[in-house]
Amino acid sequence: MARVSASFPVEGLVCGTCAAAVQKKLIEEPGVLDAAVNFATGRATVTFDEQQVQVSRLIKALREAGYDSAKATVSFEIENMFYSTGASRVERELAKVPGVIRAVANQATARVTVEYLPGLVTVSELEDEIRSAGLAISPPSSREDAAKRRLKKSRSTALKFTTAAFLTLVTLVGSLPLAADRTVAGLTLTGNLGPVLDELFRSLLPQLYQLDPRLLRIGLLGLTLPTVLWCGREFFAHALGGLKCRTADPATLVAWGIGAVFVYSLVATVIPFAAPELAPAAGVYFDAVNGAVAVLLLGRWLDSGSKGILGCFLGRLHDLLPELARVQREGVDTQVPVQDVLVGDRVIVQPGETVPVDGVVLEGSSTVDESALSGVGKTAKKEPGHRIFAGSLNQSGSLVIRAEAVRQDTVLAQMVRLLEEAQLGKTRRQRLIEKIAVFVPPFVIAVSLGAFAAWFALADSAAVLLATLALASVSLIACPWVLSLAAPAAVLAGSGRGAEYGILIRGSETMEALKKVDTFVFHRTGAITEGKPAITHVLGAKKSDGSVVGAADLLRLAASVEARSKHPLARAVVEAARAKGIEPLPVERYVEMPGRGVRGIVGKYLVEVISVRHARERSLDLGALASEADSHMLKGRSSVVVVVNDTVQGLIVVADPLKSGAKQAIARLKQMGYRLYLLSGETRQAATLAAKEVGLEHVIAEVAPDDKVEEIRRLRNEGRVVAVVGHGREDALSLWEADVGFAIGAVGEPEVAAAQVTLLREDLAAVPAAMELSRRTIAAGRNGVLAAAAYHLLAIPLAAGLFYPWSGFVLGPVLAAAAASLAGWAVARMSLSVSNFRPSTGMS
Amino acid sequence: MSLVELAVAVIAAALALGELWFFLGPRPKRQRVRPSAGVIQEIVVTTRNGFRPDTIPVEAGKPVKLLFYRDEGTDGSGRVVIEGAGIDQELPPFKITPVTFTPKEPGDYSFRTDSAPLVGRVVAQVGRDSARSNLGKGHAKHG
Numbered sequence: 001m002a003r004v005s006a007s008f009p010v011e012g013l014v015c016g017t018c019a020a021a022v023q024k025k026l027i028e029e030p031g032v033l034d035a036a037v038n039f040a041t042g043r044a045t046v047t048f049d050e051q052q053v054q055v056s057r058l059i060k061a062l063r064e065a066g067y068d069s070a071k072a073t074v075s076f077e078i079e080n081m082f083y084s085t086g087a088s089r090v091e092r093e094l095a096k097v098p099g100v101i102r103a104v105a106n107q108a109t110a111r112v113t114v115e116y117l118p119g120l121v122t123v124s125e126l127e128d129e130i131r132s133a134g135l136a137i138s139p140p141s142s143r144e145d146a147a148k149r150r151l152k153k154s155r156s157t158a159l160k161f162t163t164a165a166f167l168t169l170v171t172l173v174g175s176l177p178l179a180a181d182r183t184v185a186g187l188t189l190t191g192n193l194g195p196v197l198d199e200l201f202r203s204l205l206p207q208l209y210q211l212d213p214r215l216l217r218i219g220l221l222g223l224t225l226p227t228v229l230w231c232g233r234e235f236f237a238h239a240l241g242g243l244k245c246r247t248a249d250p251a252t253l254v255a256w257g258i259g260a261v262f263v264y265s266l267v268a269t270v271i272p273f274a275a276p277e278l279a280p281a282a283g284v285y286f287d288a289v290n291g292a293v294a295v296l297l298l299g300r301w302l303d304s305g306s307k308g309i310l311g312c313f314l315g316r317l318h319d320l321l322p323e324l325a326r327v328q329r330e331g332v333d334t335q336v337p338v339q340d341v342l343v344g345d346r347v348i349v350q351p352g353e354t355v356p357v358d359g360v361v362l363e364g365s366s367t368v369d370e371s372a373l374s375g376v377g378k379t380a381k382k383e384p385g386h387r388i389f390a391g392s393l394n395q396s397g398s399l400v401i402r403a404e405a406v407r408q409d410t411v412l413a414q415m416v417r418l419l420e421e422a423q424l425g426k427t428r429r430q431r432l433i434e435k436i437a438v439f440v441p442p443f444v445i446a447v448s449l450g451a452f453a454a455w456f457a458l459a460d461s462a463a464v465l466l467a468t469l470a471l472a473s474v475s476l477i478a479c480p481w482v483l484s485l486a487a488p489a490a491v492l493a494g495s496g497r498g499a500e501y502g503i504l505i506r507g508s509e510t511m512e513a514l515k516k517v518d519t520f521v522f523h524r525t526g527a528i529t530e531g532k533p534a535i536t537h538v539l540g541a542k543k544s545d546g547s548v549v550g551a552a553d554l555l556r557l558a559a560s561v562e563a564r565s566k567h568p569l570a571r572a573v574v575e576a577a578r579a580k581g582i583e584p585l586p587v588e589r590y591v592e593m594p595g596r597g598v599r600g601i602v603g604k605y606l607v608e609v610i611s612v613r614h615a616r617e618r619s620l621d622l623g624a625l626a627s628e629a630d631s632h633m634l635k636g637r638s639s640v641v642v643v644v645n646d647t648v649q650g651l652i653v654v655a656d657p658l659k660s661g662a663k664q665a666i667a668r669l670k671q672m673g674y675r676l677y678l679l680s681g682e683t684r685q686a687a688t689l690a691a692k693e694v695g696l697e698h699v700i701a702e703v704a705p706d707d708k709v710e711e712i713r714r715l716r717n718e719g720r721v722v723a724v725v726g727h728g729r730e731d732a733l734s735l736w737e738a739d740v741g742f743a744i745g746a747v748g749e750p751e752v753a754a755a756q757v758t759l760l761r762e763d764l765a766a767v768p769a770a771m772e773l774s775r776r777t778i779a780a781g782r783n784g785v786l787a788a789a790a791y792h793l794l795a796i797p798l799a800a801g802l803f804y805p806w807s808g809f810v811l812g813p814v815l816a817a818a819a820a821s822l823a824g825w826a827v828a829r830m831s832l833s834v835s836n837f838r839p840s841t842g843m844s
Numbered sequence: 845m846s847l848v849e850l851a852v853a854v855i856a857a858a859l860a861l862g863e864l865w866f867f868l869g870p871r872p873k874r875q876r877v878r879p880s881a882g883v884i885q886e887i888v889v890t891t892r893n894g895f896r897p898d899t900i901p902v903e904a905g906k907p908v909k910l911l912f913y914r915d916e917g918t919d920g921s922g923r924v925v926i927e928g929a930g931i932d933q934e935l936p937p938f939k940i941t942p943v944t945f946t947p948k949e950p951g952d953y954s955f956r957t958d959s960a961p962l963v964g965r966v967v968a969q970v971g972r973d974s975a976r977s978n979l980g981k982g983h984a985k986h987g
Contacts (some may be wrong), residue, residue, distance in 0.1 A: 066982030118885035453856035
């Protein structure tokens with residue numbers, strides 16, 4: 001048998017039931033050994049026998065069922081997507097291209113991701129479309145080269161800022177002898193410094209004051225040209241690119257504002273030569289041009305440090321995997337590239353080395369640090385039989401591992417994919433803000449023209465100058481990019497911080513959905529209990545001759561049918577049998593009865609392992625075992641009944657202890673105001689006892705597995721926004737049906753690992769921590785947006801000189817640009833403050 | 845208000861309106877010329893500890909251009925071999941290498957690195973148009 005696996009997109013999934021239907025359809029195909037369809041990611045992962053079936057047959061089956069798998073995805077890194085207008089523009093243009101299914105541009109990660117149908121559009125055509133929207137695509141390069149490029153860019157910005165700042169000082173001093181011409185100097189805040197500096201430099205540089213004012217102006221112009229042509233070139237180039245596409249963005253505002261002051265000063269410099277009689281002594285403001293460019297570059301330089309939080313985290317995850325692995329082949333240890341490791345290889349991991357694959361420990365014992373995967377800093381003991389994951393750090397002893405998942409199939413690789421995909425979504429609110437941000441620059445330009453006209457009409461003297469300064473100040477004080485960046489930056493920071501705690505939240509849509517949750521539904525096994533049930537009692541029934549059925553016989557029969565089941569309880573029965581040296585017998589006609597148990601033919605007998613509830617429904621005679629079952633139930637244990645040919649043979653009692661910290665986590669959720677349910681297939685009495693033990697208020701009991709989805713649907717239909725906390729494949733359907741699904745302790749469970757929220761650690765405290773994190777993230781994003789909006793409402797009238805009649809000064813372009821840079825930086829820091837989040841539940 | 849001031853106010857208002865129209869007004873539809881549309885199926889495949897994507901659905905009978913981007917410098921993924929298509933192509937690190945072939949019949953076309961066990965497959969199908977028109981009927985079926 002050639003057992004292989006393949007993962008491909010599934011299109012047309014509308015709900016969790018669609019995913020379940022496709023999964024069923026795939027499993028029914030001959031040659032398919034296992035299939036998992038994930039509604040959240042829209043992908044199917046199928047394990048199949050390559051000799052029996054091809055993927056093309058599986059996709060054909062999908063199509064017959066009314067679904068499809070035809071789309072491809074491509075992602076481009078963008079060099080100059082500084083503003084949401086660029087993101088909106090490129091999304092809009094790409095959406096018009098035939099063959100494009102979806103395009104998402106993320107300003108915070110500077111990436112454009114396109115889903116398209118190959119054959120209807122090519123990658124190069126998509127690139128052309130992106131370029132024609134005024135964006136530049138970064139060439140593909142190694143991460144080291146990309147980091148170098150970013151560093152180079154950052155250094156270049158720093159150099160440009162330093163140059164512009166130096167030229168600002170020089171032109172400021174150089175303008176002092178022309179102060180007499182600057183009729184507005186006393187009106188502006190920066191201009192008020194003039195007399196003080198004038199006095200100082202008159203004594204320090206007397207020669208400067210003896211220069212011909214016309215030549216001095218030319219000199220100042222020469223000192224400003226490097227700023228306009230080199231330091232601030234990207235603002236003008238970007239604005240020009242936007243003009244070609246009829247789009248205004250913050251670069252347009254900067255170019256418009258600085259350009260106005262520069263042109264005014266240029267005219268004032270040239271006219272005395274060309275037509276001395278027309279403008280004898282108009283002031284020049286080259287220092288303002290230099291100053292505005294300098295502070296804007298400073299703002300951009302600071303901003304470059306604010307981005308890439310998640311990128312850093314993803315980079316760290318990428319770097320976790322070693323490049324080489326030591327494998328044992330034909331008795332010889334050899335070092336091979338990690339991609340050469342095969343499933344089934346014996347991999348040796350020495351102390352201090354990172355585990356290169358997911359697998360099972362065959363030999364040796366050691367402690368490993370799994371913090372990269374679970375977010376928990378503590379170490380775990382690994383012995384033969386234990387599962388171990390790529391990215392873990394082996395700390396003490398040498399280990400021999402059998403590789404079970406390699407390369408892209410490891411949990412680590414799935415985590416990276418999950419976090420990358422999480423950045424693709426945008427909430428409706430985010431899209432709305434982006435749309436509003438698109439309108440801001442054109443309106444600011446219109447307001448600046450209005451301010452120009454008003455000052456021109458109302459000023460008593462130097463009307464053109466004052467009007468120009470007002471126009472420039474209004475344009476430079478606006479920074480609409482922070483409006484649209486505040487929320488996604490907060491989500492990026494929140495996602496990154498969550499991942500550090502082992503909480504993977506699928507992007508902004510989930511963050512927003514979490515905020516609306518008012519009800520939590522907990523599955524029991526694995527969610528609030530350890531999920532590792534252990535057999536505590538094996539009780540044989542009394543036979544007609546008065547003897548009691550032997551425990552070994554009972555375990556053998558039960559283990560024989562349970563060996564085919566994947567249920568945790570079944571695994572516990574089989575493990576208990578094997579621990580006593582009892583091997584399961586062959587079983588025929590095995591049938592799973594969801595919510596009731598399993599049955600099969602063992603030898604000549606029909607053997608059933610069923611719940612006590614089902615035994616009672618069938619009126620089977622439990623005899624004295626009935627009271628035993630009730631007594632164990634009161635102690636929080638579950639029981640299953642072993643039935644042979646419709647006669648009860650005994651009872652197997654199972655205990656599954658509560659997770660440590662479960663009570664505290666539930667108490668915290670209650671304190672946060674959520675309505676909490678336990679969803680269980682057990683009897684009402686047993687479920688109520690279990691709920692009481694952990695502190696859950698409400699119980700939905702006696703629910704068959706298939707009906708659990710219905711119960712979630714019912715709660716949602718009542719108007720509740722429901723989050724479901726589950727564990728393992730058994731709970732996958734109800735996780736999909738919920739508004740938000742929490743897969744807890746999902747390491748190694750790929751089909752569940754991609755629920756909207758994946759909790760990599762087994763600790764239930766991660767649930768309230770995720771809720772606190774989402775609240776904090778949404779609040780940070782909202783506060784950022786509100787702060788940005790408030791800033792614009794106050795700053796634009798101030799820059800337009802609306803308060804001049806009372807204050808007696810106008811802001812001036814330099815201070816306006818400084819205010820914009822400071823506001824942008826402050827709002828970004830406000831959004832990114834989520835990266836300091838610490839859960840109240842005391843998680844490490 | 846003097847005549848000059850009035851003229852400036854009128855010009856500023858006209859400029860503001862013109863600017864708003866220019867940036868926010870209706871735009872003419874752009875003609876998109878696509879000489880390659882309907883012919884080449886281009887897909888980017890990243891090689892880093894495996895192929896991503898490793899399963900590539902395409903239409904049978906139309907040329908497929910796989911743009912392999914080898915995102916690693918380690919040994920073992922230096923070449924790609926497409927079985928049944930006679931392709932054995934070098935993949936330089938951190939560069940895009942186009943590989944073109946036509947899957948004539950529906951079915952799976954495996955590709956792998958030369959020595960390493962990295963495996964992917966191009967899955968050639970027919971009938972995409974009818975599948976696209978049926979998309980969503982799966983949900984309607986189960987209600």
